[in-house]
Amino acid sequence: MNAVIDALNFRHACKKFDPARKIATKDLDTILEAAVLSPSSFGMEAWKFLVLQSPGIREKLRPACWDQTQITDSSHVIVILARPDQVAPGHPYVAESFGRRGLPEDATTAYIEKYRHHMETEVLPRMNLYAWCSKQCYIALADIMTAAAAMGIDSCPMEGFEKDRVERILEIDTQKFEVAVLVALGYRSDKQPPRRRHSKEKLVEIR
Template sequence: MNPVIKAINFRHACKQFDPEKKIEKAAMDLIMKAAHLSPSSFGLEAWRFMVISSDDVKKRLRPFCWDQPQITQASHVIVLMAKPGLTVPSNKYVTQNFKRRGLSDELTKAYIEKYKNHMETEVYPRMTSYAWASKQCYIALANIMTTAASEEIDTCPIEGFEKDGVEKILNIDTNLYEVSVIVALGYRAKEQPERRRFPFDNIVEYIV
């Protein structure tokens, strides 16, 4: 079987982790490498990933995550944070981001202009900078889950949390970062339940 599909088949939203089984540092480094290498729109990388293994921090976090047991049973919890402020076209970070491509000044200027136009016409009328930066975080989330699964490590993505409470308990400077999504990682305590998906042809359309 294709190894990526094998990992995707292994992955499920794990509801019960074995609290005794901890993920090795080398495996966490591999998983975080996948997050780090994830693509982002315009290559902005307006994100930061916090990896929590402290039992004390997980315990304090859980009440703000709908009291979901995955938070404390999991070996590690990753908090994916968006950095919406960095995406503002006038921010010098945007300029620096395009400059690092090593293009001519003229092309760099053209890219920045294209970016500004895209944000003003396509993004801002539909969503906040936080929502847009958050969308990028979900790409890293998917890579985290698939890479973990390739190492037979289980995950549960978590959107069931109170953003303000999580940011407060983790002492996050919300002028810079905003929590986008959370993922718990560890080893399953129970067998994976049967997968539920609508039929392939209802979901996938080929235009030829």
């Protein structure tokens, strides 16, 4: 079977982690490498990965996350932060991002203009910059979970938290960053439950 499909079958939203098992530093590093390799719209990389390994901070965080045990029993929690302020059209970070492509100046200027136009006409009428950055963060979330699964490491993606409270506890500078989503990582203590999915026939249309 295809190695990616194997990893995707191994992955499930792990509800009970074995608190005694910790992820090796080199495996965590591989997972973080997968995170930073993730694609993002216009290559904006509108994220930051805050890794929580200290039990103390995770103990403090848990009540703000629906008291879910994954926060404290997992080996690590990665908080994926969105960077909404830096991706605003006109922010120097945008020019710097396009500048990294090493294109001639007029091509860079055209990209910056195309970005501004796209954001103003397609993105911002439908959502704010936090939501747009979060969409990108969720791609990194998927890559983190698949990379972990490929190494036999379990994960639980987590949206079950109070955003403002989490940001206060973690002392996030919300002028620069906002919490998009969390992912707990570690090793399962329960058996994987049966998978429930709609059929491909129902979900896929080929034209």
